[in-house]
Amino acid sequence: MLIAMAWRNLWRHGRRTFITASALAVSLAFVMAMLCFMDGMFRKMSEIMVDQATGHLQIAHPNYARARTLADTVPDLEQRLQTILAQPGTRAATPRMYGFALLGSEEETQGVQLQGVDPQREGIFIPFQDRMVEGRWLSGQPREIVLGEGLSRKLRVKLGEEVVAVTQASDGSLGNELYEVVGVLSSGSAMMDKSGAWLALGDLQELLVLPDQAHELVLLSTSLEPRQGDPVVLALAEASRASVGEELAIRPWWEVSPATATMMGTSDSTAWISMVIIFAVAGLGVLNTMLMSVFERTRELGVMGALGTRPARLVRLVLWESLLLGLLASGGGVVLGLFLDWLLITYGLNMTADGERMSSMGVLFDPIVYGVVKVDRIITSVALMLVIAVLAAIWPAVRAARLRPVESMRVDA
């Protein structure tokens, strides 16, 4: 009966209820769209900054991360790679080797960072095929090189032409080799585009005289959206420890790139803060409506008190009214929110006016961010909205409970 009363009380001022519920519904829809967008952004960040850049786990010589000395490598690479690929929990693994060299074309010379990769395995991490501006990705044939977009411009080199790399090898000898430019790519990293070049791991091993070695073994776990402290990643780290032994360092991505971890961590708290602010504003609307509603019913609430209604029951009545208002709003809000989510998933949101890629922490993003819908996010937002609707009604409810019947009944109806 109390709930029926609460429901009917809502419709005594249908228009006011409708307006307040609409404000709540719009705020819920807006929060849902915001979370959908943020989760899309989060997944993209996770793909670009974790999956593609650091991987979920990195296995390297314990000194390599600090000193980045050429000779601090993962030895017995092939055998270790096979062991790691065979262990459960590894989605993918690829070796990477880094070296600095002078790269010269017929006209120009530039200092470059060389990356030796396994063309097939690396392709699982980074879709290089899709990032080619010209030519093609490495085929696995020897003496092929792919240049960053900016670098190719600086070197004024064309596809099919040769460049020469000169460097000091790990044994102190002078390494030099000719490579054919087979492709130019836009890597997603502004720095790598300006000074990066990719070649087959075997070629770089040969140039630097580091046979069957690499500087990093990069692993992907089965986790789709890794978060700091992700148990899936930690489990893979433990399995890898058993596979590779004690002499190598195994670091999860959040240790490799703490800045990325911080950024991804704050995106969650940003979502919460935004949610609370938006709902708090809508909650003020509920507070106003419920205060008015209690004020208008002073006499009626006084009569209820006179008949023997306990204050706690009057509190419950007002809280129920607000909760029902919230439930009404959540129905409309979820429908509107799902529509906005559908727009974000289907069409995405262009983050720049001119369609240029946007950059964050040296990483280039596509300008269009596509939304990601998560059911738990929707449930959380609806629950939070309902909690705020009920919290907003506490003051009016307490006012209703504190009314003294004999005084309230003197108020004109």
Next chain:
Amino acid sequence: MSIVSVRNLRREYTQGAFTVHALRGVDLDIAAGEFTALMGPSGSGKTTLLNLIGGLDEPTAGEITVDGQDLSRMKAGDRSELRLRRLGFVFQSYNLIPVLSAVENTEFVLMLRGESAANRRQRAMETLAAVGLKGMEHRRPSELSGGQQQRVAVARAIAGEPALVLADEPTANLDSTTGHELIELMQRLNRERGLTFVFATHDPKVMEAARRVVRLEDGQIASDERKGS
């Protein structure tokens, strides 16, 4: 046996710099089954007395015992419980809950007492029939005339079989015919069910119907007349 016993009851209000003496030492006993009218001009203290007997207000001094319980020593929550279990109220302007139908208004008090839905509905229907509202059970107050609304208010007051029904100017908003019918209804309930009624009223018709008339003047009892029965 007295259902209401009032001793040296005083009630003072402060209004700005003035102290209003609404009741100046009232002594009154009301026996079970009485049909009593508290009469007197505006400001004589009759509504104040009714509110104090009903546990809606607290006295400045004196004692009030209702149904054997000392109201002057009770906490607000216990007074609320007493009102719910033992008292029925009829107010001047009906004061029905507008969102509830006649039958829901009638069973409201039973609902507060925690009675089962089926049980309270049956009692509310019977009570509405007893006050002559059969067929109107599902109308909201806005769909009922003033007289009908006041009958619902009476039904609400008596549905829980209270020890005492307190009625504050119950006929004041009704035309004379409807007012007369309402008094007859309450007389009948008093006769047939032995319900104790106490009215605060100006209405000469109520005075005629009452078997006891207590006149208040300036917060004191000026006269207390019982009619032969």
